[in-house]
Amino acid sequence: MKRNTDKYQQILTAAIRVFAHRGFSQSTISQIAQEAGVADGTIYLYFKNKDDILVQFYERMTEIVSNRFWEAVNAGKTAVDQLYNLIHAHLALFQSEPFGAIVYQGETHLQWRLVQEPIRQMSKMYRDVITRIVDQGQKEGTIRGDLYVGLVKRLINGAVDEVINTWIHTGRDHDLAAMAEPLVNLFIQGIGTPQGQKGVSPTPLKSINEINAVT
Amino acid sequence: MKRNTDKYQQILTAAIRVFAHRGFSQSTISQIAQEAGVADGTIYLYFKNKDDILVQFYERMTEIVSNRFWEAVNAGKTAVDQLYNLIHAHLALFQSEPFGAIVYQGETHLQWRLVQEPIRQMSKMYRDVITRIVDQGQKEGTIRGDLYVGLVKRLINGAVDEVINTWIHTGRDHDLAAMAEPLVNLFIQGIGTPQGQKGVSPTPLKSINEINAVT
Amino acid sequence: MKRNTDKYQQILTAAIRVFAHRGFSQSTISQIAQEAGVADGTIYLYFKNKDDILVQFYERMTEIVSNRFWEAVNAGKTAVDQLYNLIHAHLALFQSEPFGAIVYQGETHLQWRLVQEPIRQMSKMYRDVITRIVDQGQKEGTIRGDLYVGLVKRLINGAVDEVINTWIHTGRDHDLAAMAEPLVNLFIQGIGTPQGQKGVSPTPLKSINEINAVT
Amino acid sequence: MKRNTDKYQQILTAAIRVFAHRGFSQSTISQIAQEAGVADGTIYLYFKNKDDILVQFYERMTEIVSNRFWEAVNAGKTAVDQLYNLIHAHLALFQSEPFGAIVYQGETHLQWRLVQEPIRQMSKMYRDVITRIVDQGQKEGTIRGDLYVGLVKRLINGAVDEVINTWIHTGRDHDLAAMAEPLVNLFIQGIGTPQGQKGVSPTPLKSINEINAVT
DNA sequence: TATGAATGAGCCTTCATTCAT
DNA sequence: GATGAATGAAGGCTCATTCAT
Numbered sequence: 001m002k003r004n005t006d007k008y009q010q011i012l013t014a015a016i017r018v019f020a021h022r023g024f025s026q027s028t029i030s031q032i033a034q035e036a037g038v039a040d041g042t043i044y045l046y047f048k049n050k051d052d053i054l055v056q057f058y059e060r061m062t063e064i065v066s067n068r069f070w071e072a073v074n075a076g077k078t079a080v081d082q083l084y085n086l087i088h089a090h091l092a093l094f095q096s097e098p099f100g101a102i103v104y105q106g107e108t109h110l111q112w113r114l115v116q117e118p119i120r121q122m123s124k125m126y127r128d129v130i131t132r133i134v135d136q137g138q139k140e141g142t143i144r145g146d147l148y149v150g151l152v153k154r155l156i157n158g159a160v161d162e163v164i165n166t167w168i169h170t171g172r173d174h175d176l177a178a179m180a181e182p183l184v185n186l187f188i189q190g191i192g193t194p195q196g197q198k199g200v201s202p203t204p205l206k207s208i209n210e211i212n213a214v215t
Numbered sequence: 216m217k218r219n220t221d222k223y224q225q226i227l228t229a230a231i232r233v234f235a236h237r238g239f240s241q242s243t244i245s246q247i248a249q250e251a252g253v254a255d256g257t258i259y260l261y262f263k264n265k266d267d268i269l270v271q272f273y274e275r276m277t278e279i280v281s282n283r284f285w286e287a288v289n290a291g292k293t294a295v296d297q298l299y300n301l302i303h304a305h306l307a308l309f310q311s312e313p314f315g316a317i318v319y320q321g322e323t324h325l326q327w328r329l330v331q332e333p334i335r336q337m338s339k340m341y342r343d344v345i346t347r348i349v350d351q352g353q354k355e356g357t358i359r360g361d362l363y364v365g366l367v368k369r370l371i372n373g374a375v376d377e378v379i380n381t382w383i384h385t386g387r388d389h390d391l392a393a394m395a396e397p398l399v400n401l402f403i404q405g406i407g408t409p410q411g412q413k414g415v416s417p418t419p420l421k422s423i424n425e426i427n428a429v430t
Numbered sequence: 431m432k433r434n435t436d437k438y439q440q441i442l443t444a445a446i447r448v449f450a451h452r453g454f455s456q457s458t459i460s461q462i463a464q465e466a467g468v469a470d471g472t473i474y475l476y477f478k479n480k481d482d483i484l485v486q487f488y489e490r491m492t493e494i495v496s497n498r499f500w501e502a503v504n505a506g507k508t509a510v511d512q513l514y515n516l517i518h519a520h521l522a523l524f525q526s527e528p529f530g531a532i533v534y535q536g537e538t539h540l541q542w543r544l545v546q547e548p549i550r551q552m553s554k555m556y557r558d559v560i561t562r563i564v565d566q567g568q569k570e571g572t573i574r575g576d577l578y579v580g581l582v583k584r585l586i587n588g589a590v591d592e593v594i595n596t597w598i599h600t601g602r603d604h605d606l607a608a609m610a611e612p613l614v615n616l617f618i619q620g621i622g623t624p625q626g627q628k629g630v631s632p633t634p635l636k637s638i639n640e641i642n643a644v645t
Numbered sequence: 646m647k648r649n650t651d652k653y654q655q656i657l658t659a660a661i662r663v664f665a666h667r668g669f670s671q672s673t674i675s676q677i678a679q680e681a682g683v684a685d686g687t688i689y690l691y692f693k694n695k696d697d698i699l700v701q702f703y704e705r706m707t708e709i710v711s712n713r714f715w716e717a718v719n720a721g722k723t724a725v726d727q728l729y730n731l732i733h734a735h736l737a738l739f740q741s742e743p744f745g746a747i748v749y750q751g752e753t754h755l756q757w758r759l760v761q762e763p764i765r766q767m768s769k770m771y772r773d774v775i776t777r778i779v780d781q782g783q784k785e786g787t788i789r790g791d792l793y794v795g796l797v798k799r800l801i802n803g804a805v806d807e808v809i810n811t812w813i814h815t816g817r818d819h820d821l822a823a824m825a826e827p828l829v830n831l832f833i834q835g836i837g838t839p840q841g842q843k844g845v846s847p848t849p850l851k852s853i854n855e856i857n858a859v860t
Numbered sequence: 861t862a863t864g865a866a867t868g869a870g871c872c873t874t875c876a877t878t879c880a881t
Numbered sequence: 882g883a884t885g886a887a888t889g890a891a892g893g894c895t896c897a898t899t900c901a902t
Binding site: 673674675685686689694695 | 900
Binding site for chain 3: 668669670671725747750751752754755756757779782786787788789792793796797799800802803804805806807808810811813814824827828831832833834835836837838839840
């Protein structure tokens with residue numbers, strides 16, 4: 001089970017490409033082997049079984065993503081800068097690894113049991129990052145004080161994911177990273193006008209803690 | 216191939232329950248037959264093949280969702296009301312049909328080729344709905360004028376999906392529909408403070424049309 | 431998992447024939463299916479897996495053998511009659527089921543883990559039968575009193591098995607059951623002459639109980 | 646294909662140990678290589694293929710057994726002594742080489758085609774040894790004159806094998822060689838009493854030659 | 861000589877689909 | 882219409898064997 005060799009990378013990359021095209025469950029070892037230019041049996045010298053390929057991918061992806069995201073946030077001075085950096089890093093990473101992006105977005109729900117752990121880590125990391133940004137912004141006075149971070153995380157994460165998914169399903173022909181700026185603008189300002197927002201309740205929810213506890 | 220009979224519904228419902236638990240690719244006709252209380256062969260009297268079950272589900276779901284969403288929007292007076300009604304209808308529907316929600320959210324990416332058409336319709340419908348709301352809000356002066364509707368649609372759709380996914384993965388133990396209000400608040404107001412937003416560019420993107428064209 | 435149907439028997443019989451020719455481990459499901467005239471998949475409607483075929487065979491065999499042997503012994507009046515009946519029943523049964531005999535004799539040692547339980551039962555039954563005969567003979571005064579039944583069982587069982595094995599490996603061209611009489615004669619009289627036996631120690635072993643305890 | 650080197654022995658010994666634990670068919674070259682502390686490929690420098698390992702083992706075993714058995718018999722003065730020496734040598738040898746014993750006993754039937762030749766030699770040698778002993782005993786007047794040597798060989802060989810098998814399957818925890826004496830006693834005297842044997846026919850079989858010819 | 865990475869044929873098993881009843 | 886036994890193609894995985902180093 002030699003890992004971190006050239007052939008390991010070669011197979012992993014090929015596998016992700018195949019998974020991206022046919023989905024994990026519909027992909028076969030033979031297809032991966034062919035894509036990687038090795039024999040079927042060779043795959044089992046580097047991966048325990050088919051599931052293991054996906055797990056390895058998620059673990060690596062989680063690590064890479066985590067590093068990139070924290071770097072991005074740390075490089076920002078103001079909360080808004082940090083948010084922008086985060087979104088931009090997210091979009092740029094997935095744009096540079098479109099197959100990885102497709103697999104990551106697609107299999108997360110279906111192979112939940114398999115990749116639960118990396119996904120949980122990723123989710124927690126994302127929440128921590130958002131928490132950091134919100135805290136900073138609240139100190140600066142640029143971010144509202146009455147926010148449930150869990151929901152903000154889902155707002156941002158969900159919107160970014162959807163932008164990525166649209167990019168994937170429309171043939172990846174526009175510049176994904178360029179969406180960072182308008183996205184951040186929407187996150188910060190919302191879609192309402194200042195005057196219109198007077199009528200919008202500041203959502204005095206009863207069970208703030210309960211909701212916050214969810215994620 | 217009689218559709219719209221009791222047995223048809225019985226099988227479709229059973230299939231969705233099974234798909235929700237094991238994923239489409241990992242579900243077998245036998246499991247569905249057992250869950251539905253019919254023989255394996257009977258399924259082929261109502262569905263062309265396994266794929267057809269999923270396609271039928273997506274088509275029905277799309278139709279139902281479409282009706283509900285337009286109803287919801289039409290019932291709102293102001294743009295904000297309409298948006299709230301839309302989000303609430305979305306969350307409430309998926310809360311009342313958790314298995315359908317799981318399948319819908321999970322298989323959309325993976326079975327893309329299979330369900331492309333209903334998904335496109337759904338996406339277009341969602342965009343139309345959002346367009347209507349935004350138009351109305353802009354007339355009212357409650358929604359900003361400088362918005363790219365495609366991106367707003369992805370913001371809202373993505374955030375709602377993420378809220379639903381979190382609900383699914385945390386055991387469906389909190390009230391999903393109750394998230395409508397805080398979500399709408401975030402969409403309208405954003406997470407920034409009025410004063411802080413002075414420094415945020417109104418995103419004078421060059422390629423508005425290009426981006427808008429995407430979805 | 432329908433058992434006791436015609437097709438079940440058909441497959442089991444075919445499997446034993448194949449196992450007899452190539453050995454269990456070297457036999458393939460496809461070979462069995464072909465021999466039985468069914469599709470590969472059909473086998474799995476009647477057997478859990480390949481191992482299960484062998485286990486089923488051993489369980490059935492053990493039951494049949496057990497019944498036949500007790501019947502045979504019960505039909506004998508004197509101990510010598512009973513022993514003859516036992517040996518004859520054993521040889522006749524295996525002669526009538528040569529493939530079963532080959533598999534039974536051949537796989538017992540190698541698939542020990544798999545068929546441990548039926549083999550233990552069979553071994554215990556054999557020992558019980560021998561015990562019964564020896565007891566009866568000792569009462570009659572026709573069987574020596576200084577015997578360790580466990581060893582007698584191994585003597586008889588081993589000799590009969592070897593006779594069967596020789597029959598198998600020499601092409602099954604002589605009458606196996608006819609060997610019962612000379613075999614019993616050897617068991618009873620031994621190979622020595624009455625006068626020569628004066629010099630043979632009656633084996634006053636120290637640890638009779640210990641040895642007896644073995645089987 | 647250098648044979649008789651240290652490494653050759655090392656691999657052969659390891660192979661027998663592995664075969665004893667998992668059976669020949671279930672053992673892999675990798676397991677043997679690991680047990681022997683060499684690389685997989687190295688095995689093919691000393692053995693033609695996997696089958697060849699078993700064949701080599703049987704050939705060596707046959708030679709060793711043959712030498713030991715003849716030595717044992719030659720060392721005996723009377724026929725009974727010789728028989729005792731033979732049985733004792735057999736049991737002692739297998740007790741000292743339990744893995745060899747397990748493999749020898751277990752694979753003989755299953756790998757018949759593979760090891761037919763050594764087995765035939767072994768069987769012939771055993772028959773020759775028994776013939777010698779019987780001849781000598783008949784001259785001495787200590788062995789009955791009306792014996793079919795082939796059957797006597799099967800009686801003795803089968804009983805000894807069964808004793809060995811029982812020893813193997815009961816965890817090899819009793820002294821195998823010590824069974825020689827009671828076994829010989831049973832062979833010589835039989836299990837009947839002198840008086841009871843009056844009624845036992847001296848088996849005047851018609852087809853003595855036919856039966857004798859078998860092995 | 862020795863190694864062990866690579867190969868690919870072959871096996872067990874699953875399961876969508878068919879069809880005789 | 883309804884059944885479920887039967888099919889057989891296809892997939893994951895193993896492992897004996899080879900060969901470049």
